[in-house]
Amino acid sequence: MxxxxxxxxxxxxxxxxxxxxxxxxxxxxxxxxxxxxxxxxxxxxxxxxxxxxxxxxxxxxxxxxxxxxxxxxxxxxxxxxxxxxxxxxxxxxxxxxxxxxxxxRDIELMEKLMEKDHFYESVRELGIMSIPDYFTVSNASQFKHAYEALTNAGHEVCFKPCNGEGGMGFRVIDNSRNPLEELSGHTQNRISFEDAFRAFSSVESFPNLMVMERLQGYEYSIDCLADSEGNLLAAVPRRKAGGRLRKLEQNADLLNIASEVASAYRIPYNFNIQMKYQNETPKLLEINPRMSGGLHVSCLSGINFPYLAVKLALGYEVGPLNPQYGILGSHVExxxxxxxxxxxxx
Missing domain, CATH: 3.40.50.20 (Rossmann fold)
Incomplete structure (x- = not known):
């Protein structure tokens, strides 16, 4: 064969x-x-x-x-x-x-997905889900203005590169940090406003950052499978449940968001929607038009996401899919x- x-x-x-x-x-x-x-x-x-x-x-x-x-x-x-x-x-x-x-193959969409602030504006226009309050900045003065506006609105603040991937460059602004204690503890993604402002002030400008409200609730990745035309075939919301634990949930709000995203953007094959709750409202973090880093855990649902995407891309049909939810999963080395x-x- x-x-x-x-x-x-x-x-x-x-x-x-x-x-x-x-x-x-x-x-x-x-x-x-x-x-x-x-x-x-x-x-x-x-x-x-x-x-x-x-x-x-x-x-x-x-x-x-x-x-x-x-x-x-x-x-x-x-x-x-x-x-x-x-x-x-x-x-x-x-x-x-x-x-x-x-x-x-939608180049315009791919360009938006690679620049998170551009994609946020697309989502805002469509109104298909909530997005965090945010500002796009490229110099220290803009950073200071964004920080003050968000804190005055009652938000904790974080920032990340507009074209970053995963957690690269993500920082939480925390003015209660104790640098001496941190020297003997785990490396953290926290920085004080003064330290960040001093660093940003050392250059005239820097690549675009999103300065945004820090979301406090549960964080989910929704792993999705669609056919070559972008029709959604399966979606599995995967919640961070502490440490390496992940819970595969039949969350109606997030499954509806997956359906709305698929209808609006027609992303084919594998894609991943990252959401985080603020109180009762799930808000968008980012969408990746590819297999996610934790997809192997979502495959515990009985959906072989990587293989089925390959099967679809090769022109084969994929029948009705019924993910199993309510699964607590993890992984070991x-x-x-x-x-x-x-x-x-x-």
């Missing part, structure tokens, strides 16, 4: 799980998995049948590398993460070498002997 060839470029290490979920699918479909990463010891590469080192380049050079990789290895389906927007803009180049790409010969140089 001919195996379908799938390629992951530079992903998070949890792609190790996603590759194995695709490989160990419920239909017995056969896959050969290829991967590249700039770090030869990245864990995701250990799940690949074939792995290569990728160059530390950007723009057209990176696209050329990926297209050439797909051509050389006759890749059937490419699942990108790094430089996903550039790849979305150039799907035609991959199609010319016979490779489908599992990515949202697993020791693994590294195959030092896994990665080849091209």
């Amino acid at each position: 001919t195996k379908t060839r799938i390629y992951f470029n530079r992903w998070f290490s949890v792609a190790y799980h996603y590759m194995n979920m695709i490989r160990n699918n419920e239909d017995g479909m056969q896959f050969e998995i290829y991967g590249t990463h700039s770090d030869p010891n990245n864990m995701a590469l250990q799940a690949c049948d074939h792995a290569e080192l990728e160059p530390k380049v950007t723009g057209k050079e990176y696209i050329d590398f990926c297209v050439d990789f797909c051509r050389r290895h006759q890749i059937d389906l490419f699942i990108p993460r790094l430089h996903m927007l550039d790849i979305s803009r150039n799907t035609h180049l991959f199609e010319e070498v016979g490779t489908k790409v599992l990515v949202c 697993q020791p693994l002997i590294m195959d030092e010969q896994k990665v080849r140089s091209h």
Whole structure:
């Protein structure tokens, strides 16, 4: 039986799980998995049948590398993460070498999703869910104004880069910090207003930041699966339940938000909506048009999100899906002997 060839470029290490979920699918479909990463010891590469080192380049050079990789290895389906927007803009180049790409092709939407403040304005216009109070700033004076406006409105304040990913660059403004105590404790994502203002004042301007109200309630990731036209097939709200615990909940408000997002934006295949409550109101943190970092926990619902997205992208139908909710899940480390010969140089 001919195996379908799938390629992951530079992903998070949890792609190790996603590759194995695709490989160990419920239909017995056969896959050969290829991967590249700039770090030869990245864990995701250990799940690949074939792995290569990728160059530390950007723009057209990176696209050329990926297209050439797909051509050389006759890749059937490419699942990108790094430089996903550039790849979305150039799907035609991959199609010319016979490779489908599992990515949202709405370039305008992708550009908004990569700049969180632009996407917030899109959500505000549509009115499909609540967003935090926020300001976009690029210099110290704007930062001070935003901080004062939010605190005067009764909010605690945090900030993060407009184009950041995950928790990178996220800070909570906390003026009660004790730096001496923190030296002997865990590293924290907190900073005083004075320290932040001093740092921002050291430069004339900096890349756009969102200064926003800090949300105090439960935090959820809603892992979603849609077909190639963006029709929602399944959604699993996953709540942070302390430490590594995650609760898969049949939360009607969040399932309705997932349906509204799917109808409004038509994001295909895998996407993830991050929400956090303020009192009784869930508010948007961000939307990622890809598999989330915690998707393997949501797969405990019985929905094999990575494989089903692949199946859809390859043109197969996916029948009615019925996630199991009410599941408390977690994860543990697993020791693994590294195959030092896994990665080849091209």
